[in-house]
Amino acid sequence: MDVGATLVVSGDGRYFSKDAVQIIIKMSAANGVRRVWVGQNGLLSTPAVSAVIRERVGADGSKATGAFILTASHNPGGPNEDFGIKYNMENGGPAPEALTDKIFENTKTIKEYLIADELREVDISKIGVTNFSGPDGPFDVEVFDSASDYVKLMRSIFDFELIRKLLSSPKFTFCYDALHGVAGAYANRIFVEELGAQQSSLLNCTPKEDFGGGHPDPNLTYAKELVERMGLGKSNSGVEPPEFGAAADGDADR
Structure with missing residues (x-):
């Protein structure tokens, strides 16, 4: 160095x-x-x-x-x-x-x-x-x-106003699961504060040292809450699932 x-x-x-x-x-x-x-x-x-x-x-x-x-x-x-x-x-x-x-x-x-x-x-x-x-x-x-530098970069890449309009539409619902990884540090800032999404659209967005005892791998096996919320699990709550769902791994590079 x-x-x-x-x-x-x-x-x-x-x-x-x-x-x-x-x-x-x-x-x-x-x-x-x-x-x-x-x-x-x-x-x-x-x-x-x-x-x-x-x-x-x-x-x-x-x-x-x-x-x-x-x-x-x-x-x-x-x-x-x-x-x-x-x-x-x-x-x-x-x-x-x-x-x-x-x-x-x-x-x-x-x-x-x-x-x-x-x-x-x-x-x-x-x-x-x-x-x-x-x-x-x-x-x-x-x-x-x-979050500041990352939000600034995201604003230069994506049309935040257009995304805000999408998220404000009653015809569109989504769910984002950070799996208690570092993505949670950005989810509230970007989705809620910048884009006006509902807090209820976010899952497991508090970063934890042990990822809440889970495995921060965004797949059908480990993103269990998201899978259930999207209506893909074995149980059926009868609630209409979101239109779109996404999850991130521990360091949020996918």
Whole structure:
């Protein structure tokens, strides 16, 4: 990592993510990184991380060099479940296999590492900048709103007003299930606040470290509540199902 770099660190909110954020912050400070950007509560979807790398500009004109994404994708989370790390490059895309292979090979020979244990932990629940004096000079950690950059990008791609008209039509109903993954951090902001949808259209949109004890894989087996709501389950409530249903995996990249 280049000295003076800006890194993004966040993920899908699974168990151990908050601990990992603090560890990566301290290791970044010890290795000459200039600043670390963290999504509020350590939450950023994988697509949102790409948007932050490409679009976000710091107050001093800084741009992100890359990002650590704390996720194991659609695999379950919890003390006895899965944890993983992805690395995205300066272009916002995932690191190529040639690079990740080199990183893996290096892990076999590591004999020591640098970490600034003396740094106090950063409160990642509060938006703001925390300034430190690192081993190589000033070191900052900025906690920012997880959704703003992503919403801005979505507005540039999709016609929000046209979608709002669709969602306001009594002839159209939908249901979105975040499976307690990081997509929940965006669902209320985009569907309810930006597009005027009803809160009742959202399922499991509170991110949880163990995904509510479920498996955040958006298929007919694990998205059980959505399947039932769409009238595809074994039980039949007699209620007219929504016109459209969708779900996201843990890190919301599908």
